Amino acid sequence: xxxxxxxxxxxxxxxxxxxxxxxxxxxxxxxxxxxxxxxxxxxxxxxxxxxxxxxxxxxxxxxxxxxxxxxxxxxxxxxxxxxxxxxxxxxxxxxxxxxxxxxxxxxxxxxxxxxxxxxxxxxxxxxxxxxxxxxxxxxxxxxxxxxxxxxxxxxxxxxxxxxxxxxxxxxxxxxxxxxxxxxxxxxxxxxxxxxxxxxx
Numbered sequence: 001x002x003x004x005x006x007x008x009x010x011x012x013x014x015x016x017x018x019x020x021x022x023x024x025x026x027x028x029x030x031x032x033x034x035x036x037x038x039x040x041x042x043x044x045x046x047x048x049x050x051x052x053x054x055x056x057x058x059x060x061x062x063x064x065x066x067x068x069x070x071x072x073x074x075x076x077x078x079x080x081x082x083x084x085x086x087x088x089x090x091x092x093x094x095x096x097x098x099x100x101x102x103x104x105x106x107x108x109x110x111x112x113x114x115x116x117x118x119x120x121x122x123x124x125x126x127x128x129x130x131x132x133x134x135x136x137x138x139x140x141x142x143x144x145x146x147x148x149x150x151x152x153x154x155x156x157x158x159x160x161x162x163x164x165x166x167x168x169x170x171x172x173x174x175x176x177x178x179x180x181x182x183x184x185x186x187x188x189x190x191x192x193x194x195x196x197x198x199x200x
Contacts, residue, residue, distance in 0.1 A: 003198055004033045008167045008177040009113075010041035011100075012093040014085065015188045016176045017121040018071070020113065022078040026191055030198040032180075036113055038100035041093070041175050043164040048173040052090065074188055082122040091120065092128040098151035099137065101159045108142070115140035 007023075009016045027034060045051060053067055075083060096116050103112030119125045119136040126132050130148055138144035150156060167177070171184050178185040178194060185194050 002031060002033055003180060004035055005194065005198075006035045006037055006179040008037050008039050008172050008175055008179075010039055010044075010093055010175050011096045011116045011120050011127070012041045012091060013175045014071070014083070014089075014121055017083065017117045018074055018078070018080060019176045019188045019191070020117050021080045021083075022074070022188070022191060025078070026195055026198075030195055032198050036100075036109060037163055037167065038097050038104065038109075038160060039164040039167045039172070039175070040097050040160060043161070044168055044172055044174065047165070047168045050173050070189070082118075084122065084124055086120055086124045088124070088126040088128075091126060093120075094128070095130065095133050095148075095151055096120075096127050097160055098156050099133070099147055101156045101163075102147050102150045102153075103142075105156075111141070112137075115142070 005023075005027075007019070009020075011017075023034060026032070054064065058064065074080075100109060100112055100116065103109045115137060116127070118140075119127050123136075125136055127136065134144035134148045136144070137147055170179065172186075174186060176186070176188060178190065180194060180197055183197060
């Protein structure tokens with residue numbers, strides 16, 4: 001029986017982008033499937049009392065430098081070549097995540113996820129600006145203006161909120177978070193642990 005990984009994600013996280021690039025090789029080696037679950041990182045933080053690393057550890061000598069070192073190591077280990085830090089970081093991704101719900105409704109989530117991560121972490125676009133969002137999605141083959149309008153639908157807003165609440169109820173406190181059955185894994189460094197479980 002094919003095993004499945006639930007990936008709780010938000011485009012706001014550079015580590016979510018890095019995992020997105022590293023996952024295909026893991027899926028190929030293990031034969032597992034991936035289920036991307038759009039959630040709002042800000043909502044997860046609010047519900048759990050968590051903070052972004054730059055806030056939580058900004059006063060800890062050496063901690064953020066080490067986090068950057070881990071990013072460099074991950075990029076090198078997984079041959080990720082196109083990543084660049086978004087100059088507009090942090091970007092409010094509410095619009096992007098609502099767009100993910102729209103794309104999921106249209107059965108186009110996979111293409112949308114690729115477009116969103118490229119816009120955020122390869123092109124460095126300010127994706128919380130509606131006109132930038134619409135333009136980037138149009139370039140990626142979507143009807144950007146129509147998608148922008150649909151992000152305001154109550155059903156879309158409610159679905160994103162429900163996904164976020166469900167993730168918190170499941171134990172999620174940050175992104176990237178993964179579930180294999182009832183087993184939870186947090187952070188890009190957990191990929192080897194996930195692969196070990198999938199390979200049992």
